[in-house]
Amino acid sequence: MSKLTSSQRFWISFILIIPMVIQMLAMPFHWMMPGYNWVALITTTLIMLVAALPYWTSAWAAFKHHNANMNTLVAIGTTIAYFYSLFAMITGRPVYFESAAFIAVFVLLGDTMEERMHNNASNALKKLLDLQVKSAMVLRDGQFVAVPLDQVQVGDIVQVKPGQKVPVDGVITSGQTTLDESMITGESMPVSKKAGDTVVGSTINGNGAIQFRVTKVGQDTMLAQIVEMVKKAQTSHAPIQNLTDKISGIFVPAVLIVAIITFVVWYSFLGATMVQAMLFAVAVIVIACPCALGLATPTALMVGTGRAAKMGVLIKDGQALEEINDVKTVVFDKTGTITVGKPTVTDIVGNPAEVLMVAASLETNSEHPLAKAVMKAAEEKQVAPQSVTDFATVEGKGVQATLNGQPAFVGNDKLLANGQITNDLQEKITTLQDEAKTVILVGLNKQVIGLLAIQDAPKPTSAAAIAALKTRGLRTVMLTGDNDRVAAAIAKQVGIDQVIANVLPNEKAEHVQALQQDGKVAFVGDGINDAPALTAANVGIAMGSGTDIVIESGSIVLVQNDLRGVVKALDISKKTFSRIKLNLFWALIYNLIGVPIAAGVFVGVGLQLSPEFAALAMAFSSVSVVTSSLLLNRVRIGNPAPAVQAE
Known part of the structure; x- marks a missing residue:
């Protein structure tokens, strides 16, 4: 019985x-x-x-x-x-x-x-788990053959034809299409995808054929993680x-x-x-x-956490749902959180070929979004990076190395000694920063040889989300390692109340703890350097596009990589x-x-x-x-x- x-x-x-x-x-x-x-x-x-x-x-x-x-x-x-x-x-x-x-x-x-x-x-x-297909068309010996899903491995190349479901998570290597991601994100509008974009298992392919490299299988896929988090x-x-x-x-x-x-x-x-x-x-x-x-x-x-999951907001536990109900301040990382996270080089001051060569040579092995922007610009200009020695990272300032027997550096003005920036150069830097562009100084043989201006535009939804939070009585703060001028320009565009700039990665958690003196704090971020701040906050909100360590550190995950998810989480908490x-x-x-x-x-x-x-x-x-x-x-x-x- x-x-x-x-x-x-x-x-x-x-x-x-x-x-x-x-x-x-x-x-x-x-x-x-x-x-x-x-x-x-x-x-x-x-x-x-x-x-x-x-x-x-x-x-x-x-x-x-x-x-x-x-x-x-x-x-x-x-x-x-x-x-x-x-x-x-x-x-x-x-x-x-x-x-x-x-x-x-x-x-x-x-x-x-x-x-x-x-x-x-x-x-x-x-039913979410039942969305998974049973097999995938995997490249084997030069041909695509049907392989049971449990035999698909990370690194495999998978083909998805129009109208078919994406079997596992991956990154598109060729082709372009639109995907119906509503079962994952809650958004009904199809999302355009091209080479380099990520795809999520169980989403439905539109009218284009694509091939992608598998990045996650089994319990590591986003769908499996969503189910586990909701449970x-x-x-x-x-x-x-x-x-x-x-x-x-x-x-x-x-x-x-x-x-x-x-x-x-x-x-x-x-x-x-x-x-x-x-x-x-x-x-x-x-x-x-x-x-x-x-x-x-x-x-x-x-019911509350289940509904949140349908809207693309994964709340890991009841405590997070209750804590966000009492939050007084929402703190945002800038790059990849408020902004798109795909910065591009917009201006080059100096000899473009020389400036890009030095910058690309030093940034070759970096995973920082700004470094990727530099490498992309060099590739577009067909500038090949050269090998360097004595490479070193100076935290919060930039990188330095030896290039062709000469000392070289790429970074911000903190990396330079007094007097190395002339008045004319400073004027150019200020003008670019007022346009919400991040300026990178490029130097060779202890001399500044040029500047790279990089811009990362705010996401189209960031201003609306921040405005909605402010109408709900929350204070908004941006916490960034960028300089004051760029941070202030971005903050003005999206309506942020307070800016804390020039923050080193290891200082973010300290600033969050200081803000907690005025009430509970939620921190929203997407980078590895955000993990300590996510943990220190009363509620850590991780962007779904972030790294695994960030998603693990957050108690709430926004699958859609959209700041409006913060508003949804807040409203669901209050209603619940x-x-x-x-x-x-x-x-x-x-x-x-x-x-x-x-x-x-x-x-x-x-x-x-x-x-x-x-x-x-x-x-x-x-x-x-x-x-x-x-x-x-x-x-x-x-x-x-x-x-x-x-x-």
Whole structure:
């Protein structure tokens, strides 16, 4: 029986209870089922073994640890009603097997509703996994052949024709197309893809044929990671759940005390029979079962995190969902977060061929976005880099090496000694920086031979997202290693409140901690150097385009690489916790109203609850909380203004 689900136990018990329902319906007509007491005994015993056994087991486990939980009340209520009826049957008195049976069945009704919601959430995740194709067209010995998905390896070249699904994650090597990524990002508009762009497994190819190199397979793919993150989030606890647990820990013993007082008052002072007093006490125990209280938080968390995942916002746990609700300041990295992250060389001051040759030679092995921009410009100008020796990185300043026997450097003005920048050169630097361009100084033989101006434009959606955050009362800050002028120019374009520039990578976490003096801080970033700041923040939000270490450091991941996801996460958090508080309020109000009615306080005005109807009311309180949580799927998540081009 222990392997049966709540739904299976409910339907078995529902079938067993039918004879009692028939007898109850026949009572007004003064008809009594032959041998009804024996029928009631047998069916109630079976129902107790099927339905109530898990509650007894849970209550006993809690008792052994000197605790009491909501199952304690169910177990006590059904046990009292059952064994009293058994005693009454032996001694020839009226029996109340119906009370025990109906209590168990109606409690199971609430559990069945909760189980169904859990199953729906699990099925939704299963459907995501079912999106995966079973095979892929992989290049083998010069030909593309169908290979089972579990045999596809990192580095393989895969072909996807129009209309087919992308089997695994990778980077396009040839061809261009559009992909429907809605099952991953929640965005319905197809996304244009070309050589060098990433593709995600289970997305649907449009009208172009592509080939791509596999970068992730199996549990490392984005789809598998999304499923795992959502699973963890839906089974995690938010800090507010601790409050619920404390309330339940006090509430259950208090209810037992109230039930005892109810029995004593009715039996000793109000002239009720022992049976009547017992029924009042049992009704109190049953209606006060805090099932709705226990469901208030986890059901809302499950729905909230599930909806967030559908919108391309992966929330790793309940704590992150609760923390972002209280955030006062959102701090952004610049490159790749606010900006596109694909900087390009826009201006070259000096001899272009010489400047690019020196810069490319020193930046050949660097993974920094600015270095990639330099290498791309050199490639376009057909300037070949040369080998260097004594290469060294000067953190936060640039790089230096020996090129053709001469010292060379590429970096910012911090790398130079005083007096190396002439007034004319400084004027050019200032002009370029005022245009939101990052200036790289290129030097050879201790002399500045030229400048490279690199621009990384803001994403079209950044200004709208930041404006939306500000309308929600949040302060916005940009934390960047770039210089003051460039940082200020970008900040002005997107509407950032405060700029902290010239920050070395190891200083980002320190600045986040300083900002936490004014309240909780969320940090949004995408680079490896952002990992410490993501960890230091109350809520770390990683861009989906970031590296694995960044995504691991973040407690929220934006799959779409779009800052509007921060707004979505904030709104989902506020809606979810507003719903949790509403659930807790109604669960507590329900008990405050229901317990006095069950105790017989209003018998004088004809308001009374029998144990079985108390169980029904309790079950429907649980159903109402589950329904309230499910309505989160229909609540409008406020979208920021549409994407706009930065000024």
